[in-house]
Each structure stands twice: as structure tokens, then as C-alpha cells.
Amino acid sequence: MNNQETILKISDLSISFKTFAGRVNAIRGIDLELHRGETLAIVGESGSGKSVTVKSVLGIHAANEIIDSGRIDFTYQDESGKTVTRNLLEMNDKQLQKEIRGKHIALVFQDPMTSLNPTMTIGAQIMESVLRQKGVTRPEARQRALELLQLVGITDAEKRFKNYPHQLSGGMRQRVVIAIALACDPDLLICDEPTTALDVTVQAKILDLIKDIQRKKNLTVIYITHDLGVVARVADTVAVMYAGKLVEKGSAEDLFFEPAHPYTWGLLLSVPDMDENSDSLYTIPGSPPNLLKPVEGDAFAPRNQYALEVDRHREPPMFRISETHSAATWLLHPDAPRVEMPEPLRRRIDSMREEVKNAGK
């Protein structure tokens, strides 16, 4: 993956929110790199800062949001075909709107009912974004909108064109939202919990659709999700967030078969196992820290049964485990005592490996 072109590079991003109670340090120093054509999944509990991170990529900021530090470098081809790299945090709203949003980076929201305009036909809504491109006439835009509807798998597009959002099912609506996102041929597609509001059967179809389009157009996709099953199905790389920091990142295989951070262990264990019967579901004890207060040491330490003394005082750096895999936990320090992952997780991973072997891969 390393010889590929970097499309997005987030370095040392810190964001806080001014509230009545004080400053909430929502994002506390994130480094992330994404290559063209890659699929990244960001997982974490609600409040861990997943959405804030990707919204800052698009320059969607709350009124009380302060960017403390960092840069987001995005590489794209401008209108003359020249490859440029720009720091998105330095661009103002007008520039972003003109050059980046929709054209190069598009966003698919969680709930298709709230992201579509209920008073416009879906055809008009897709055409709206197509028409924003320069030099497109209305008949051309209409043609393009029809093609997009077909691309996202809507049958009899001609007829559906005149429908309003409420006349479509949830899955259909999400397809329309995806069509709108794809209207200007973006390089990067951000999907913020794209299937949470949908049924499993529909979810599977939407995920396959995004995968299919990605292959056709060499799209780069960022998924935000908390469903580890979805992550396994779509992601090349996975980033686990906790309390505004990345605690572990690596390829999907690294994360699912060789998880290194105790928080990732907890996440994987809390997925109900389809093949095993146990008396109670595993839950990570305690609750996430209050980010109003400065975090001392590792934010996860109070909930972590494997925490070392040093975890309470010093923040662990990212330790490199392999070329693709790194995690922020003192357990990986050469002087740390050797700690194995919990036994039930080990068993589960072994049975997953067994499954893979049986499938002949």
C-alpha cells in the first residue's frame, strides 16, 4: 500500500468545543493517512470523536468549535488537471464550497429521511448537485441524474425520477443519497453510519453497492460505524478511536486477528458470537471519561483491567507492531510485562482462523 498515492493526510489534529461547563477536548491529536482507492473504517463508541474528525475534513464546524492544532492535507486534481495538495483547515468556507465539497469529497449521512428535502422530487435533488458543475445544461443534468439512479440500482429510474422521498423505502432513499453524493464524481466518499437506520438485508445491499461503485470509480471511502460486522465486510484498514484519540490502527486482518489494545479486545468481545453460547454478553466496565477534564495518562486506564501503573501517569505513544499495524498502549513497550488477550477472545479468534482454513483460503 505504501507505494500508492496519498489522498488524505491528517496530522496532529486537535479540536475542542467551548461549552458553559468549560472546554471539551473532543479530539486530542490524531494522525491518519489514507491512500487512493483504500477503504478506511473508523470505529468507536458514541462521543469518541469519529464524526467530529470527518466533519472537520469537510469543514463542517460547529459555532463553538475551536481547532487547536493540526492540518488536513488533501491531494486532488484541480480544474486544469494539475495535482495540488492543500490544507483543508486553512481554506475558508467559500473556497471549500467552491472547490472541495461535493466535487472532491462527498458525505453520506446516517438517516436518509433527514438528509433529503421532502418538498423536492428526488430527480430534482440529484440534478441540483449536477447543475452546480460549470457548463452543464439542464437536459444533460437530467441525463446524468438518470444514469446515477441506474448506477445505484434503482429500477425504472425514469419513473422514480418524479417521486418524492416519502414515496420511497428506507433503502431506496439511502440509494438516492448515495446518488447525490456521487453526482460530481468525488475522489473521497465519507459514509457516516450509512446503514444504521436500515434493516440487515437492505444494509447488505447498500454495502455491496458502495463497494461495487468504489471498484468502478476507484473511490476512496471512509466509513464511520460501530458495527464490527460491517467493518469486516468493507474495510481495508481500521482505526479504533477512544476519547478523542486513535488507540489502534491497522489492516482489517491485523485488527480482527491480532488486536493489541485492551479497548479493541473489549470491542471485539462485546459482539455477540453467532456460534458460541455464553451466559452473559461481555461489556466493557465503566463509562468513557469526561473530556471536560484534562486526561492524565491513558484515557482508557480506569476501565482497563490490564492497566499498568504507568498508564495512570503517562500517555502511551503509538507503538509500531508491524508495517501496517500500530497501537497506543504501554503493554507494547519492551519493558512491559507480557499480557495475553483474554482467553474467550483467543478462543474466538482461533475458531475464526479455523473457519478460514476450512473455507480453503
Next chain:
Amino acid sequence: MQANDQREVLLKVENLKQYFPISRSYTVKAVDDISFTIHRGEIYGLVGESGSGKSTTGRSIIRLYDPTDGKITFCGQDISGKMPRDTVRMLRTKMHMIFQDPMASLNPREKVMDIIAEGIDIHQMYSSQEERREMVYAILKKVGLSKEHANRYPHQLSGGQRQRVGIARALIMKPDLIIADEAISALDVSIQAQVVNLLKSIQVETGCAILFIAHDLSMVRYISDTIGVLHLGHLVESGTTADVFEHAVHPYTRSLLSAIPRPNPLLEKDRPIMTYDYKTSGLDYSQGTYHDITDTHKVLGTDADVQRWLKELA
């Protein structure tokens, strides 16, 4: 759950129909002729996609709707038609509901204490204020909250705590049946597991039966003894958890199971998913009858359909 038949039947639903007339010529058949039984102390999982009628079923049973047709027997009494006053009283004390969104279902202007005590207030189940307080404290403890929470308002609680209040409110009446309508869908994953653990421990402790309505199959599999699969208002398959998850017969159930993403990236990437479309499948649910696959396992279909499915699986 082999001993199913020896256990006392708590709720019996026979040929329940719930129609909603939209206009003179158009009626939505939300629930169309379904039958099932829930035994005392059993957790019955009702699954299906949105619009399949699973919430409607729950609401018809607790009589938030007036069923169009069919018979519902609860604790040996008929609760489907017009009910005498005693029956209404029995139903309102013995059957309770937990709703999906705890923020929307709890009164924001009442304290937790009064929210929980509302049921016992109405039915005058205490003799002094002291007793009322003690009852609330006891139930708070049971759902994993502390006494201090009693004086808070819902907005001062986290999502998981709010849902615990929802459960406490149902539990204080010592119900025989709790209907949990998507009770975990609005919660964060890490909280979902806590609430599911709580529901299961309550069922073990108090022996109360739960009708667990959800669309998340992995949670349903984990919590339920018996599962019913609804599609388009018809109960297409029902059986013990093992029957449905390991020996599913109906093509809809099979497609539903195959759509669950599994956390194994090496296999999950290219795992094909079974698709099922009622319109093109050539099936007609209203023609089907229930076929017994085993004692506990039933599937809806015509003789020929069921024969064909069984052959496909063999």
C-alpha cells in the same frame, strides 16, 4: 427448551389480524393471521424487517390497538374483544411495555421517582409514602441504578440509564409479561449489551416472560428461547433459537440470516448474500399453512413449497 409443552401457557395469540383502513378502497394489513404462544418465563424474540408488523403485533397484544380479528388469551382470560373492568385491570398490571426511545417515552418534567411510581400510584399498591419510596428504591437497585437517581430528571441520565428507568417502570408492577419493543435499538452498542444482560437476569430472577421485538438478529439469538420471524404481516417461521438459526427452512429466514455481517474480514469480504424478493419468489403467504418440521419448529408455506425447501436443504 424441550420442556415447552409442560410449561404453563401465558399468552396465546390465535389468528390475530390487525388491519388499518386507509381509504374506502385501501386497507393496510399490518398483521395478517398470525398465531403463537408464549409460556411462562419464556423469552420470545420477534424479528423481521421494518414494516413487517412486529411492533404492531406487540401493540395489539397490549391493546394499544383494537385487533381486527382473532383471539388473544392472557393468563387464561380473553383480552381480544371488549373487556370487562376486571380484565382490563389485570391486563394493565400484568403486562407492560418498554419502548424504543427512552428519551421520548419518559416524561421530561417528572422525576425518576414519580415516573417509576406512576403504575403503583394508579393501582394504589402501597399504604404509605414510606412504602412507595422503598418500592421504588428496591426496583432501582434491581435495574442497577442507585437511590440518588430517584431525584433526577430524565435529561440528567445517560441513554443506558434512561432505558433502565424504562425497565424499572415496567418491572415495579411485577408483570407476567414485558413487551420490549426495540428496547435496545436506540442505544449505543456497548450499552446494548448491558441492557440485554439486565433483561436476561431479570427474566431469571423474577420469572417474567419477555416478548423481545427487535431487528438485530445477533442480539435476538443471544437472548431468546423461542423466535418468530415475521415478514409482511405473516409469521413465516417459528421455533426454538436453534431451530431458526441452525435449521432455517423458509427462504426469507435464510436470507435474513445470511445478511448478518460476521466479524471475520477474511471470509466476510466476498461472502455472497442470499437475496429474497417476495414479488419474484412466486410465493403467496396467504395460501400457506403451518407445517411442523419438528415439535417446536413451524414453517409457513404450501405443501409443495415446504417439500421443495426441505429438498433444497438436504
